[in-house]
Amino acid sequence: MLVHVLFAAVLAVGSAQTPANTFPDGFLFGCATAAYQVEGAWNEDGKGESIWDHMLHEHPEYGNNGDNGDVTCDSYHKYKEDVQMLKAINADVYRFSISWSRILPTGDIDVINQPGIDYYNNLINELLDNGIQPVVTMYHWDLPQALQYLGGWPNGLIADYFVEYARVLFDNFGDRVKWWITFNEPGVFVSGYAEVGTAAPSQPAPGIGDYLAIHTLLRAHGRVYRLYDQQYRATQNGSVGITLNIQNIEPASNSTEDLEAVDRYMQFEDGIFAHPIFSEDGDYPAVVRQRVDANSEAEGRPRSRLPTFTQEEIEYLRGSADFFGLNHYRTYYAAAGETGPVPSKRRDSGAYTISSNENNPAGLRKILNWITAEYPGYPIFVTENGYGDSGGLNDTGRVEYLTNYLSALLEAINTDGVEVLGYTMWTLMDNMEWTSGFSIKMGLYEVDFDSVNKTRTPRLSAYAMSEIFESKQLPVLN
Ligand SMILES: *[C@@H]1O[C@H](CO)[C@@H](O)[C@H](O)[C@H]1NC(C)=O
Ligand SMILES: *[C@@H]1O[C@H](CO)[C@@H](O)[C@H](O)[C@H]1NC(C)=O
């Protein structure tokens, strides 16, 4: 455990312990990372190229200053150090992702790369030996490039490949992994099939490619859940969910138009994924179905740009989760209006956000309540929440952000009665933040990317979290 004299002194000031500042028994604390952002070793030991490797090698200008994930934190070689860092902050769980192309370099099961299997076995065993449970994301944005050459997610057949990949993961790791997340933030990665330069593979097909990708990944998710149900749950007894990024949306004004825009915006950003899986009726939200169908027809198309589920698909998707994974960072303001290219998901939604980046802890409490009201019956796992700055060890801004958001989370649990299973903050250590590269720092640990050993140093926030994760209580700060 980390001991930090200054922070311990702060804690001692407010020593009141009330149920109101205590997390429930069994609440799971930890950190989250993603393979491309921390592993490095992008082409080592048989790993295949991913769409992020490919995009940032071919188009470094889509990233920041030529940054890419070739080496980054070098966790492929330093995972034991990562586990010791988690242990030092008293983490119960570690949420990491598996690189599909490290396990299956061609994306298919014709080649199973044993060193890739070995790497994740070593990481999982090291975690368990240190009393930390793995929470595994199957897909955190790094599709094998070999499958992108087949069109990637807009190609419905990619669902078959994902099911086979999931089977390899359950077969090899399911005896020890009890928490599975099929997809991380599909709302973000499908933008890679709508526009250039925000997410791989940067295919500019707005309002078509993104809807096709959504349709495929939802089918893939549902099938993997049913696969687990039918062939693994009885022996492995784990939980399978999906993680959506849901920000808090407030109206830009109190006009009826803007108030309605908030709901439409959320249905197009969040409901489009959540409704088929978590609602009682299943299928896409009615407002999404109706607006995309109407716009497609007005454009003179013979079919809707948003594909239709078969009845069988609606049924296997409905209820296909044991928990609701939530990534939440901030509050945006939405207004009514047609913006964005013709066609595009944004234009279909008739809503847009006009400002961003507002930290607002109450927004997390609001979204936890929104999920519970909209999709009752599913416990929530907060799988990401975190704070970016430009660096430095005395990260008082991050400590304040995390403490305030955890306080709002506790109010949702203790006052509102929302069921929350755990909280894995983003992120354990500074890493390759996608197109922002190494310019933004989000870690409890600083990483010196210029050093040979990618030296990690705990920040003030690491000490703060080590106290909270151990005591399962928020400090009462004066
Ligand atoms: C399965 O896991 C749950 C907790 O997730 C536990 O309560 C139950 O006893 C387990 N069942 C078996 C058969 O291991
Ligand atoms: C909308 O009305 C509420 C309640 O009167 C008020 O608190 C809020 O500031 C208003 N919002 C805007 C954007 O004007």
Ligand SMILES: *[C@@H]1O[C@H](CO)[C@@H](O)[C@H](O)[C@H]1NC(C)=O
């Ligand atoms: C850390 O920053 C805070 C506020 O910015 C300041 O009050 C404090 O003195 C700093 N602590 C150290 C050790 O530099």
Ligand SMILES: *[C@@H]1O[C@H](CO)[C@@H](O)[C@H](O)[C@H]1NC(C)=O
């Ligand atoms: C890097 O780590 C290795 C192995 O722990 C150590 O022997 C070496 O001195 C370190 N190098 C630097 C520059 O810190």
